[in-house]
Amino acid sequence: MMTITDAKRGLIKQFRDAGLVAPDLDARAILVAATGFTPTEIITRGGEDLSGDTICLLEDYTARRLTGEPVDHIQGFREFYGRRFKVNNDVLSPRPETEMLVDKALEILKFKDAAHILDLGTGSGAIILSILAETNAITGEAVDLSAAALKIAKENADAHDISGRVTFHQGSWFTPVSGCFDIILSNPPYITATAMENLEKEVKGFDPDLALRGGTDGLDAYRAIISKAANYLVPHGTLLFEIGYDQGETVSHLLEEAGFSDIFVHQDLSAHDRMIKAVFNL
Ligand SMILES: C[S@@+](CC[C@H](N)C(=O)[O-])C[C@H]1O[C@@H](n2cnc3c(N)ncnc32)[C@H](O)[C@@H]1O
Known part of the structure; x- marks a missing residue:
């Protein structure tokens, strides 16, 4: 069992140890992409357990981020001028x-x-x-x-x-x-x-x-x-x-x-x- 908050803490540590420039922001974006929750829900539903599928997805996204793949590519979009644009x-x-x-x-x-x-x-x-x-x-x-x-x-x-x-x-x-x-x-x-x-x-x-x-x-x-x-x-x-x-x-x-x-x-x-x-x- 792993709660959203536990996962977030773990991700921040991994990203910080790997020397990423914005470990907190990256952890939040990766969690949003894997769970489909909003950034607010990541906080308000922090005590909920992640499903097995979500944990697998999270592991995949985390590995990709640790190889240097930008968060935009992992989540598949980038915000620009207040709108969401698909990127790859x-x-x-x-x-x-x-x-x-x-x-x-x-x-x-x-x-x-x-x-x-x-x-x-x-x-x-x-x-x-x-x-x-x-x-x-x-x-x-x-x-x-x-x-x-x-x-x-x-x-x-x-x-x-x-x-x-x-x-x-x-x-x-x-x-x-x-x-x-x-x-x-x-x-x-x-x-x-x-x-x-x-x-x-x-x-x-x-x-x-x-x-x-x-x-x-x-x-x-x-x-x-x-x-x-x-x-x-x-x-x-x-x-x-x-x-x-x-x-x-x-x-x-x-x-x-x-x-x-x-x-x-x-x-x-x-x-x-x-x-x-x-x-x-x-
Ligand atoms: C710096 S990117 C800009 C992309 C987008 N306009 C933006 O600002 O995010 C430059 C774009 O120019 C395109 N490009 C490069 N050479 C080109 C050419 N000879 N004719 C037309 N487009 C070209 C690239 O494929 C790329 O999409």
Whole structure:
């Protein structure tokens, strides 16, 4: 016999001994995934015994966590902008800092009755689906090179009941799209070849390489997108990128060279460059 509280204590100890950064949070998430209870129920029903099946599941999840598999992959979802998005090894788990792109897009869109937006490298679909879910009249298109990622993005669109307002395309950046967009957003792969060598095990082993690898200097995707973006933006349309912590200056320069104006680098809560906004005025 093992109660929920006993299991939680045991998990915290195992995760702490293994050097995991957040043993308490991990233990809670693993217990939620194995029992199907809410985080609150894990506390209020702490005295209840776990069934044999749940203990087996818990042992499996614990072993996976101890090999470095992220909690998101074990539980099968990640919370982003207040919603749950399915994730697996085929998509990058959306990061909290990427919510800045959603905030900025919504700020721009609040002055528009209708708009059409494009998300390049959509992965789980978290960015565009969050924007569409927060609005009523916005429509969008989303591109990814990975067919497996698009499958997850489509499932997420269905789960949030917004499939009717988004079209998914497989292909490289602008290749599969036509027409013009009010906003083009992208959180492209931006990790340099050198940084790829030193990635944490949890990222390198479980997030897809295609979602991370940005070429020798990390800027391949920015160059590819910036070189064509003006052809796909309405007059005064906005380009919004997530960027790496040290890429503000170089990406600004690429945008200037391509004729963009109103270029603004935004920093995250840690005061690192995180997002860049530019407008095409011609
Ligand atoms: C950093 S991930 C971002 C995923 C998601 N937008 C997010 O923010 O969580 C980059 C995405 O770009 C996609 N990708 C990489 N190269 C691409 C290309 N040439 N054309 C389209 N998508 C590409 C990857 O498959 C991956 O889903």
